[in-house]
Amino acid sequence: MKYLVIIILLITxxxxxAQSSWKAPDKAQKQxxxxxxxxxxxxxxxxxxxxxxASCHGTVSKNNYAIMIPAPGDPASEGFQNQTDGSLFYKIxxxxxxxxAFEDVYGTDEIWAMVAYFRSxxxxxEQQLMQLDGVEKFNFKTAVAxxxxxxxxxxxxxxxxxFVENVEVAAFVxxxxxxxxxxxxxxxxxxxxxxxxxxxxxxxxxxxxxFYVKVNKNYSYAKSTVALKVTEPNIPVAVTEGxxxxxxxxxxxxxxxxxxxxxxxxxxxxxxxxxxTLFRLKKYKAD
Amino acid sequence: xxxxxxxxxxxxxxxxxxxxGVAGVAAIGSPTIAFSxxxxxxxxxxxxxxxxxxxxxxxxxxxxxxxxxxxxxxxKRGRKGLPNRKFxxxxxxxxxxxxxxxxxxxxxxxxxxxxQHHINVLEMKDDTNGQTxxxxxxxxxxxxxxxxxxxxxxxxFKRSDGLVLIDNERCIGCRFCIAACPYSARSFNWLExxxxxxxxxxxxxxxxxxxxxxxxxxxxxxxxxxxRENELPYCVSACPNGVYYFGDANEDLxxxxxxxxxxxxxxxxxxxxxxxxxxxxxxxxxxxxLPPRNS
Numbered sequence: 001m002k003y004l005v006i007i008i009l010l011i012t013x014x015x016x017x018a019q020s021s022w023k024a025p026d027k028a029q030k031q032x033x034x035x036x037x038x039x040x041x042x043x044x045x046x047x048x049x050x051x052x053x054a055s056c057h058g059t060v061s062k063n064n065y066a067i068m069i070p071a072p073g074d075p076a077s078e079g080f081q082n083q084t085d086g087s088l089f090y091k092i093x094x095x096x097x098x099x100x101a102f103e104d105v106y107g108t109d110e111i112w113a114m115v116a117y118f119r120s121x122x123x124x125x126e127q128q129l130m131q132l133d134g135v136e137k138f139n140f141k142t143a144v145a146x147x148x149x150x151x152x153x154x155x156x157x158x159x160x161x162x163f164v165e166n167v168e169v170a171a172f173v174x175x176x177x178x179x180x181x182x183x184x185x186x187x188x189x190x191x192x193x194x195x196x197x198x199x200x201x202x203x204x205x206x207x208x209x210x211f212y213v214k215v216n217k218n219y220s221y222a223k224s225t226v227a228l229k230v231t232e233p234n235i236p237v238a239v240t241e242g243x244x245x246x247x248x249x250x251x252x253x254x255x256x257x258x259x260x261x262x263x264x265x266x267x268x269x270x271x272x273x274x275x276x277t278l279f280r281l282k283k284y285k286a287d
Numbered sequence: 288x289x290x291x292x293x294x295x296x297x298x299x300x301x302x303x304x305x306x307x308g309v310a311g312v313a314a315i316g317s318p319t320i321a322f323s324x325x326x327x328x329x330x331x332x333x334x335x336x337x338x339x340x341x342x343x344x345x346x347x348x349x350x351x352x353x354x355x356x357x358x359x360x361x362x363k364r365g366r367k368g369l370p371n372r373k374f375x376x377x378x379x380x381x382x383x384x385x386x387x388x389x390x391x392x393x394x395x396x397x398x399x400x401x402x403q404h405h406i407n408v409l410e411m412k413d414d415t416n417g418q419t420x421x422x423x424x425x426x427x428x429x430x431x432x433x434x435x436x437x438x439x440x441x442x443x444f445k446r447s448d449g450l451v452l453i454d455n456e457r458c459i460g461c462r463f464c465i466a467a468c469p470y471s472a473r474s475f476n477w478l479e480x481x482x483x484x485x486x487x488x489x490x491x492x493x494x495x496x497x498x499x500x501x502x503x504x505x506x507x508x509x510x511x512x513x514x515r516e517n518e519l520p521y522c523v524s525a526c527p528n529g530v531y532y533f534g535d536a537n538e539d540l541x542x543x544x545x546x547x548x549x550x551x552x553x554x555x556x557x558x559x560x561x562x563x564x565x566x567x568x569x570x571x572x573x574x575x576x577l578p579p580r581n582s
Contacts, residue, residue: 007519043338052547055388056527066527100529100546106407176372176535177519178542178549198551200538205371236371236537239430246435246445 008208024083024090031086032130033221035109037116045117048110049075057232061121068098076121085128092116104181107170107214109221126287132219138164140215140222146230153182153195157215163191167217171195174210174225203231304371340493342516355491362456365493365511368448373573374509375449376425376523377532377541377555383408383421389522389531395522396510398497400481403474404505420579423530426451426472426507427572433465434464434473446453447534449573450511454493455503463498464504469565470572475504519544538574 023029035041049060055077058064061076073079080088085184094112095101102111119125138159145154157167167187172179185193205219215222243253329341352360353436393405406425413419435443435451444465453464463517465473469496480486480499489498494511510520518524523531523544533540534552542549555561559577 043336046340051524052545055545057524066388068386068527072527096367098528100548102546105547173540175538175540175549176517177533178540178547180540180549180551201551202537204538234537236373238368239373239449240368240445240447244431246432248441248444 021203022091024087024095028033029084030091030239031084031087031089033085033089033112033115034126034130034132035112035116036118036129037127041113041116041122043117044110045113045120047116047275048106048114049117050287052105052249053114056098060118066261070097072099075118080118081125086117088118105178106223107223108216128209130219135218138167138217140164140167140220142213142215142222142224144213144226144228145222146228150194151197151199152231153197153211155193155195155215157187157191157193159220163189164185164217165189167191167193167215169193170214172212172214173197173201173214179212181208197230201231202234203229205233205235207233304356324451337501338551353533354488354490361490362454362576365452365454366444366446368446368450369514369526370447371537372448372514373536374428374514375534375536375541375552376428376509376520376574377421377552377561378574379530379532379559379577380420380422381577382528382530383423385410385421386435388525388527392521393507393523396497397495397505397508398480398482398499399505400478403476403505404471405474410420413472423522424470424472424564425574427470427570428507428509429575430571430573431569433467433469433570437463437467439463443506448514450506450509450514451506452493452511453496453504453506454492455496455500455505456493458500458503460502460504462504469568473504473549476501476503476505479538 056066056068056072057075058066058072060074063074063077065072065074067202070095089108089111091099092106092114093101093103093108095103106114119127141158143156143158145156146152147154153171155169155171157169159165165187168184169187170184171182171193172180182197183194185195186195197209201209207229209230210225210227213223240247240251243251245252245253246255303338309447321414327337329343331339331341334340368433387408389406390404390408393399394401394403406423408421408423411420411422428449430445431444432451435445438444439461440457440459442455442459443451443453445451460475462475465471465475476499483498483501488496491498491500492512494508494515496505496508497503498550510518510522513520519533519542523533526544529543529545531544532541532550532552532555533544534549540549541550541552541555555577556575561575561577563572563575
């Protein structure tokens with residue numbers, strides 16, 4: 001009995017040690033979500049999770065995470081659920097070792113959505129909400145334009161028709177599978193933030209670039225997507241254009257078509273000519 | 288008599304559903320059209336998880352008709368590439384640790400036996416110092432594809448978005464393409480495919496090459512079915528080590544399947560001295576490799 005207790009103690013201390021080997025800083029641990037974890041949020045988190053996390057952490061609650069050292073672990077497991085919301089948030093945001101940092105890819109609201117998704121597997125979880133009393137709330141509106149004089153993307157942030165300064169703005173160029181980060185900046189006293197855009201960035205067939213802008217301050221968020229004509233129209237030539245050896249029959253190279261039909265008609269022509277001559281020979285004999 | 292009556296009923300029901308479907312699509316589509324001309328080709332629909340998602344009109348097709356009709360529809364749709372796209376893959380050899388997640392996810396998506404590979408992770412040995420590295424090798428989706436040149440029945444073809452697909456309804460199993468491919472990217476279904484019973488009632492999806500068919504050639508399709516949904520290929524999103532980047536060369540953007548970070552394609556290739564396999568053959572692959580290095 002004594003030994004059993006010792007063994008159990010050793011095992012539990014071992015697992016605890018393994019779990020506590022990556023600790024978020026105290027300040028980060030105390031962070032709380034400004035957003036209420038509800039079903040919608042968990043659903044959004046589920047989508048993000050399946051895109052970016054499932055390849056290592058597996059299907060949540062199924063314990064089928066990838067075999068790696070250190071083990072990625074299952075977000076529904078105790079090791080995850082015993083951590084504070086802030087700790088989970090910090091680890092997703094900052095990453096460590098094989099765990100990528102998602103800071104530049106996902107906004108804070110999206111990372112909280114992932115935490116909400118993990119918490120939906122914990123029946124005993126009760127969310128501690130952040131006290132937002134006394135915190136100024138904004139009703140953000142963004143105006144996005146491209147200034148050709150300075151070759152920069154200009155984002156103006158207003159709230160109830162007033163400029164807001166010190167707003168964190170993140171700008172992206174939308175791609176088919178993800179967004180190219182242009183950077184993060186804070187608005188100046190006139191509520192404006194500037195971003196550099198690569199001059200050789202190709203636009204779509206109309207010369208448009210799709211910009212995606214996220215703003216946040218004091219837990220007020222806003223997002224917007226704008227298509228702006230920045231470049232010359234980019235009309236790509238499809239690889240199937242033109243005549244190639246590998247093209248379907250109708251687009252075969254001209255020389256191939258001529259050679260092929262030349263051979264076919266040549267051979268059949270020769271045969272018909274011989275038959276025709278034979279008939280003439282017969283006729284000649286009869287005469 | 289009873290048969291013909293049934294047929295008549297079927298026909299009317301089908302007609303009715305067609306009309307409802309057209310009206311529904313129009314009703315859902317019209318607000319989007321009013322909102323923006325840009326998005327006129329995309330509509331919002333509810334998926335099986337009750338989520339409102341935006342999809343391309345061309346990818347919506349009514350679930351009606353016989354298996355053969357659906358197969359024909361998918362064959363016709365799959366012959367054309369996604370407009371104004373040119374898909375490329377970048378493989379960062381420095382990051383590959385032989386986790387082989389790409390292979391398993393590919394095999395489960397494309398109904399492959401464990402010994403069949405659309406993508407295979409090879410162990411490569413450096414000639415001079417004997418060091419090894421791992422190299423995932425999918426179909427290179429060449430812009431000058433020798434396999435397509437030799438196909439006698441137009442079963443394998445190249446699309447405008449750069450993908451090389453195969454139609455196993457046309458394939459006669461001559462295996463010329465296997466002989467022509469310098470990358471050994473193709474494999475043959477010598478046996479009945481895995482779980483053949485499970486898939487036997489499904490219409491043939493040319494963009495996924497499922498259900499597989501005994502006696503035909505199978506190959507990597509860059510998960511064309513996923514691309515249609517704006518999702519990354521199965522192998523790319525399954526990788527735990529951030530090996531794969533995938534994207535559209537016309538946008539000059541590629542997205543990492545693990546970290547979802549998007550970078551400029553031209554910059555990534557230039558800064559990392561990217562190369563393609565067997566460049567001297569002039570096949571112009573769409574798969575680029577970043578050399579293995581200490582990272």
